[in-house]
Amino acid sequence: MSPPAIRSSCARRRRPSGAAATPAALLRRARAAARRAYCPYSGYAVGAALLARDGRVFGGCNVENASYGLTICAERNALAAAVAAGCRAFAALAVAGGRGRAPALPCGACLQALAEFCPPDFPIHTAPLRGRGGHTFALRELLPRRFQLPENPA
Numbered sequence: 001m002s003p004p005a006i007r008s009s010c011a012r013r014r015r016p017s018g019a020a021a022t023p024a025a026l027l028r029r030a031r032a033a034a035r036r037a038y039c040p041y042s043g044y045a046v047g048a049a050l051l052a053r054d055g056r057v058f059g060g061c062n063v064e065n066a067s068y069g070l071t072i073c074a075e076r077n078a079l080a081a082a083v084a085a086g087c088r089a090f091a092a093l094a095v096a097g098g099r100g101r102a103p104a105l106p107c108g109a110c111l112q113a114l115a116e117f118c119p120p121d122f123p124i125h126t127a128p129l130r131g132r133g134g135h136t137f138a139l140r141e142l143l144p145r146r147f148q149l150p151e152n153p154a
């Protein structure tokens with residue numbers, strides 16, 4: 001099941017181009033977003049940069065809460081900002097965060113949220129907050145079997 005179509009510049013399937021479309025540029029945007037993270041409980045800052053097909057980039061950071069379950073991840077914040085701006089077609093996501101050299105990977109909830117709008121080959125670039133390292137995954141590698149409603153519910 002695909003999301004309903006909307007009328008917006010983003011709904012057009014045009015490939016983004018230019019400097020903002022490179023993995024390195026997206027990761028820089030993700031690291032910048034991580035600097036705004038609100039994570040007093042975990043100390044685990046994460047930033048995300050979601051590249052729309054129309055070339056816009058939507059940033060997000062994790063926002064924690066004293067009631068831990070209310071915490072929202074950087075990836076879903078970026079996705080929500082994009083959808084609120086009328087954008088539902090995406091080209092790539094960059095996620096930077098964590099501690100040390102290990103890159104932050106999207107959690108299962110964020111992968112499921114991305115799968116609502118993105119195809120299985122959707123690229124997800126990951127990196128630590130500082131230094132080198134990281135990897136690019138296809139969405140299907142991190143979420144091989146996403147939840148889907150049955151086509152013909154009983």
Ligand SMILES: [Zn+2]
Pocket residue numbers: 073074075076106107108109110111
């Ligand atoms: Zn998440």
